[in-house]
Amino acid sequence: MKPAAFEHLRPDTADAVAGLLSPEAKVIAGGQSLGPMLNLRLARPARLVGLGAVASLRDIREENGMIVLGAAVSHARIEDGDSPVALPPMLRHVARGIAYRAVRNRGTIGGSLAHADPAADWIAALTALGAQIVLRSAAGTDRRVAMPGFVQGAYRTALGPDEIIAAVEVPAAMRDALWGYDKLCRKVGEFADAIGAVALHPASGHVRLVSGATGAGPLVLAEAGADLARSARHPGSPALRDALAAALPGTDPVKLRLLATALSRAIAKVLPA
Numbered sequence: 443m444k445p446a447a448f449e450h451l452r453p454d455t456a457d458a459v460a461g462l463l464s465p466e467a468k469v470i471a472g473g474q475s476l477g478p479m480l481n482l483r484l485a486r487p488a489r490l491v492g493l494g495a496v497a498s499l500r501d502i503r504e505e506n507g508m509i510v511l512g513a514a515v516s517h518a519r520i521e522d523g524d525s526p527v528a529l530p531p532m533l534r535h536v537a538r539g540i541a542y543r544a545v546r547n548r549g550t551i552g553g554s555l556a557h558a559d560p561a562a563d564w565i566a567a568l569t570a571l572g573a574q575i576v577l578r579s580a581a582g583t584d585r586r587v588a589m590p591g592f593v594q595g596a597y598r599t600a601l602g603p604d605e606i607i608a609a610v611e612v613p614a615a616m617r618d619a620l621w622g623y624d625k626l627c628r629k630v631g632e633f634a635d636a637i638g639a640v641a642l643h644p645a646s647g648h649v650r651l652v653s654g655a656t657g658a659g660p661l662v663l664a665e666a667g668a669d670l671a672r673s674a675r676h677p678g679s680p681a682l683r684d685a686l687a688a689a690l691p692g693t694d695p696v697k698l699r700l701l702a703t704a705l706s707r708a709i710a711k712v713l714p715a
């Protein structure tokens with residue numbers, strides 16, 4: 443099928459993009475998730491507001507101890523380290539595991555976050571890294587939402603109706619973080635059946651264990667979970683399965699096992715046995 447007719451607007455500032463939002467309009471970034479929905483007519487916006495002409499949304503810079511990635515930075519640029527500032531190694535690793543190169547060339551970090559597919563990679567990885575999302579409103583003001591709170595459920599985010607994602611901020615200290623990321627999927631390049639994401643930065647006391655692809659938003663299992671991490675690095679660890687079962691009541695036991703396996707593998711990369 444082909445999409446229903448729409449008008450395509452390409453403003454050249456982020457404020458103008460936000461100013462064009464309305465119930466009939468949708469932002470389009472890489473089109474990798476929205477494109478199929480348009481083709482199947484699951485989405486029928488009268489207006490698409492493209493990000494392609496907004497240069498600032500493709501910036502990567504360092505500011506006030508944060509690495510700031512514009513929302514329209516593609517997965518491929520992160521994978522390639524095509525950036526004027528060094529990126530945390532975990533970001534490059536995660537980007538490389540998303541879909542295949544043609545999708546990564548067009549798909550963007552902001553598009554992935556806004557879409558908030560529960561099985562997507564960035565929502566889990568950026569939660570582990572303690573990122574915050576910068577939301578720009580039609581009034582031109584920014585507000586920041588820390589990652590565990592930005593995703594509010596499957597395909598649900600804290601984005602307001604007149605807001606776009608302008609940027610993602612990752613603490614620059616995360617360049618030195620110890621990290622592990624494990625994604626279980628049937629074929630390389632597919633969305634995950636289970637994700638484990640771990641970031642430890644002892645100097646700042648950052649310890650985050652995240653279970654992703656739970657069916658809802660990423661689950662922060664333990665903000666300060668060093669003890670759990672130590673006891674849970676072996677696959678099959680009852681401590682980890684018990685913690686997941688308590689946090690995700692009613693979850694199928696097979697799914698719980700996959701989630702526990704992915705997380706224990708990620709932990710093992712940080713704290714080898």
Ligand SMILES: Cc1cc2nc3c(=O)[nH]c(=O)nc-3n(C[C@H](O)[C@H](O)[C@H](O)COP(=O)(O)OP(=O)(O)OC[C@H]3O[C@@H](n4cnc5c(N)ncnc54)[C@H](O)[C@@H]3O)c2cc1C
Nearest residue numbers: 471472473474475476541549550552553556562563607632
């Ligand atoms: C075959 C295939 C395999 C894939 N595999 C994976 C995978 O393994 N892991 C994974 O994580 N992802 C995967 N994806 C998804 C991919 O990462 C997409 O890039 C991503 O989901 C959407 O990014 P986009 O830039 O294409 O957004 P678009 O499709 O353009 O937009 C998606 C949604 O986000 C909104 N949006 C986009 N940008 C903004 C913004 N700045 N502010 C506010 N709203 C915005 C749009 O209005 C739309 O609702 C896959 C996609 C395909 C087609």
